[in-house]
Amino acid sequence: MKEVLLLALTHVVTAIRERVTLFWFLVFPVFMLVLLSLIFGQIGQEGEIHFDIALIDRDAGGSDPAGFASMIVSVFEGLAKPQAAGQEPLFTVHRPDQGEDPEAFLDRELTALRRGRLAAVVVIPPDFDAAVLRGMGPSPGGDAEPAKLHVYMSRTSVASGMAAEIIGQVLSEIDREILARSGRFDPTAGVRTETVWLGQSDEETSYVDFLLPGIVLMGFFTTGLFGVPGAILFNRDRKVLRRYWVTPLSVPRFLAGFSLGHLALCALQFTILFLLGRYALGATISFARPEAFLTLLLAAVTFMAFGFLIASLARTANAGMATANVLNMPMMFLSGMFFPVAGLPTFLMAIVYANPVSYLVNGLRTSVGVESGSFSSGLVIGVPLGWIALSVLVAARKLKWDVER
Amino acid sequence: MDDRVLLRVIDLVKHYGDVRAVDGVSFEAWSASVFTLLGPNGAGKTTTLEILEGIREPDSGEIEVFGVRLKRITRAVKERMGVLLQDGGFEPYLKVREILRLFASFFENPVPIDEVLSQVALTDKAGSLVRTLSGGQKQRLAVGAALINDPKLVFLDEPTTGLDPQARRNMWSVIEGLKDRGKTLILTTHYMEEAEALADWVCIMDHGEIIAQGTPRKLTQDFGEETMIEFRGDDLPPEALERLRACCKDYRVDGAAITMETEDLPTTMESLFAWSREQGVRLRNLIVRQPNLEDVFLSLTGRRLRE
Numbered sequence: 007m008k009e010v011l012l013l014a015l016t017h018v019v020t021a022i023r024e025r026v027t028l029f030w031f032l033v034f035p036v037f038m039l040v041l042l043s044l045i046f047g048q049i050g051q052e053g054e055i056h057f058d059i060a061l062i063d064r065d066a067g068g069s070d071p072a073g074f075a076s077m078i079v080s081v082f083e084g085l086a087k088p089q090a091a092g093q094e095p096l097f098t099v100h101r102p103d104q105g106e107d108p109e110a111f112l113d114r115e116l117t118a119l120r121r122g123r124l125a126a127v128v129v130i131p132p133d134f135d136a137a138v139l140r141g142m143g144p145s146p147g148g149d150a151e152p153a154k155l156h157v158y159m160s161r162t163s164v165a166s167g168m169a170a171e172i173i174g175q176v177l178s179e180i181d182r183e184i185l186a187r188s189g190r191f192d193p194t195a196g197v198r199t200e201t202v203w204l205g206q207s208d209e210e211t212s213y214v215d216f217l218l219p220g221i222v223l224m225g226f227f228t229t230g231l232f233g234v235p236g237a238i239l240f241n242r243d244r245k246v247l248r249r250y251w252v253t254p255l256s257v258p259r260f261l262a263g264f265s266l267g268h269l270a271l272c273a274l275q276f277t278i279l280f281l282l283g284r285y286a287l288g289a290t291i292s293f294a295r296p297e298a299f300l301t302l303l304l305a306a307v308t309f310m311a312f313g314f315l316i317a318s319l320a321r322t323a324n325a326g327m328a329t330a331n332v333l334n335m336p337m338m339f340l341s342g343m344f345f346p347v348a349g350l351p352t353f354l355m356a357i358v359y360a361n362p363v364s365y366l367v368n369g370l371r372t373s374v375g376v377e378s379g380s381f382s383s384g385l386v387i388g389v390p391l392g393w394i395a396l397s398v399l400v401a402a403r404k405l406k407w408d409v410e411r
Numbered sequence: 412m413d414d415r416v417l418l419r420v421i422d423l424v425k426h427y428g429d430v431r432a433v434d435g436v437s438f439e440a441w442s443a444s445v446f447t448l449l450g451p452n453g454a455g456k457t458t459t460l461e462i463l464e465g466i467r468e469p470d471s472g473e474i475e476v477f478g479v480r481l482k483r484i485t486r487a488v489k490e491r492m493g494v495l496l497q498d499g500g501f502e503p504y505l506k507v508r509e510i511l512r513l514f515a516s517f518f519e520n521p522v523p524i525d526e527v528l529s530q531v532a533l534t535d536k537a538g539s540l541v542r543t544l545s546g547g548q549k550q551r552l553a554v555g556a557a558l559i560n561d562p563k564l565v566f567l568d569e570p571t572t573g574l575d576p577q578a579r580r581n582m583w584s585v586i587e588g589l590k591d592r593g594k595t596l597i598l599t600t601h602y603m604e605e606a607e608a609l610a611d612w613v614c615i616m617d618h619g620e621i622i623a624q625g626t627p628r629k630l631t632q633d634f635g636e637e638t639m640i641e642f643r644g645d646d647l648p649p650e651a652l653e654r655l656r657a658c659c660k661d662y663r664v665d666g667a668a669i670t671m672e673t674e675d676l677p678t679t680m681e682s683l684f685a686w687s688r689e690q691g692v693r694l695r696n697l698i699v700r701q702p703n704l705e706d707v708f709l710s711l712t713g714r715r716l717r718e
Contacts, residue, residue, distance in 0.1 A: 009516035016505060016513055023504035023540070244500035249556065252464045252494035252566075253517040254486045408466065 013263025035225035057125035060100040060115035065134040073135040125169035129156040218283040220343040234313025235326035272306040297373040308390040311397035318404040423472035432458040434619035450616035456599040493562035503542035518560035531555040547578030603705040640671040642697040658682035
């Protein structure tokens with residue numbers, strides 16, 4: 007038993023001391039957790055979103071405080087004020103200075119939009135009010151041009167994409183108001199929508215809560231995919247393993263020590279990521295549930311088995327690393343680890359369904375209450391177990407424990 | 412059976428595809444002696460040793476070790492033997508003491524780590540990572556790992572290959588020390604001088620077979636009554652070399668080195684000096700010596716050990 011524990015310790019110690027392994031085992035997942043939290047973590051936290059937009063009212067009738075152009079201006083100005091005490095406003099609205107040429111202002115703001123400093127430029131065209139009024143006439147479908155607002159967005163800006171949605175909502179509200187004023191729409195009648203957020207937990211969850219289980223599994227995944235073939239094949243090719251085989255140590259005992267070490271590494275990795283997520287990034291989810299623990303254990307074993315599968319099929323350590331590299335990205339990205347995968351093309355969905363990571367990610371998120379179960383618990387357990395069985399079968403037949411002659 | 416025989420190999424055969432890597436090898440090794448398998452690369456020495464170390468299984472043949480006859484090496488045998496692999500590695504990010512502690516855990520009755528560190532003169536390096544050790548220090552660590560169970564039988568596969576002359580001499584001292592402590596050492600080498608310096612018994616292997624065996628002295632005596640004369644002669648024309656044939660029983664040219672065999676040293680020396688004056692050849696680095704194992708191998712196979 008002592009040799010099993012010392013082999014496990016050896017596996018952990020070498021992983022920590024070797025920089026390349028340490029990078030994949032610890033630095034990379036920590037980096038991803040912090041980076042993604044910083045980039046996307048603020049989304050969804052009310053009052054934290056902020057956009058800079060420019061608004062130009064070129065309608066002469068805009069001076070009419072009861073006009074539609076004025077209404078739009080006042081709506082955006084309303085959004086530029088804090089929605090509640092202590093909150094940042096949603097928008098900062100840039101307007102032309104008194105007496106400034108609107109054309110020159112538009113040029114300047116469009117340049118700012120192209121450079122990513124603005125999320126959108128909204129232009130109320132000349133005669134907007136008149137066009138709206140024409141549209142509200144008895145036969146709106148005649149020759150009358152519908153009233154148009156010009157909204158400029160940047161295809162390359164994430165903020166622009168998000169602002170587009172909000173501006174779209176604002177404009178549809180204005181549209182409803184116009185229709186109501188024209189008497190064609192009763193704002194109290196018709197269908198009203200009420201948004202209901204689906205999830206298992208009533209507790210408030212943040213993006214970090216959603217991200218943390220994914221990053222933990224990413225860490226387990228890279229540790230299994232790269233760590234196992236790396237440790238087995240490099241040590242086999244450098245004849246480190248052969249030194250073991252000339253002693254009374256047996257392959258099963260070596261495997262027991264190696265696996266124990268691998269699981270200890272995963273536990274260490276989980277602890278560090280959990281503490282970082284909880285105390286530095288504000289995650290609130292709890293993994294202290296039997297189903298979460300079992301999913302984590304199943305994930306660590308599945309990815310370790312997957313590593314053995316690669317080690318069995320690759321002839322050399324370098325070939326093993328190359329295979330792991332090829333599988334790494336598609337398996338991570340086509341699993342829902344970082345973003346939802348529903349609606350992907352059929353051939354990509356086939357990979358999603360064959361990918362054990364998909365089931366484990368969804369299973370873990372479900373077990374900690376940040377996602378609803380897309381897969382039945384039978385699939386969450388069954389598919390990874392199937393992969394483990396396949397990997398063990400292939401490894402038992404194909405894995406070479408010593409250099410070939 | 413001779414009580415002193417610790418290891419007996421009987422008609423060992425191992426194929427790799429159509430190649431008979433080991434072709435009916437039989438020998439005996441006695442307690443507290445150095446037994447050497449000498450031969451060029453590819454002669455079958457390492458495969459023979461790998462079978463005896465338990466890394467490979469023979470196609471046929473038997474091994475009698477510690478008085479037990481076996482088809483393959485068992486865990487119980489491994490408890491009592493030590494192995495120094497030809498180019499075995501260690502985890503580069505483990506420390507010397509950690510490696511020895513790990514290897515000690517594989518055996519039922521290991522030697523205390525500090526004792527092994529002292530034996531292989533690595534006490535000062537106990538806390539160093541393997542990757543920071545020199546080639547000689549790594550080889551001493553390998554010896555330490557091989558001795559962690561205080562084995563009766565120690566296999567040393569090409570223990571000095573790749574070492575500098577100083578480290579090679581140190582390794583020879585270690586091997587002699589082990590023999591003095593009553594260990595039986597099975598050594599493979601393709602260095603003739605190593606076999607001559609260390610071996611009590613030499614088996615010369617070629618193409619998977621043992622082509623001669625005996626003590627180094629006996630093997631060279633069996634070679635004949637010849638005396639060897641060596642000198643350096645650069646760029647000698649073929650006619651000059653042809654005239655040399657008349658001076659001795661036989662001669663061979665290896666680069667600039669010329670080796671002559673003679674059963675009549677005074678006459679050959681007189682003829683050689685006359686030839687030297689006649690051809691205007693300076694007999695640089697001239698030496699007269701007894702035949703060595705290289706000469707024996709050459710006479711048996713027509714090839715040099717390190718070809």
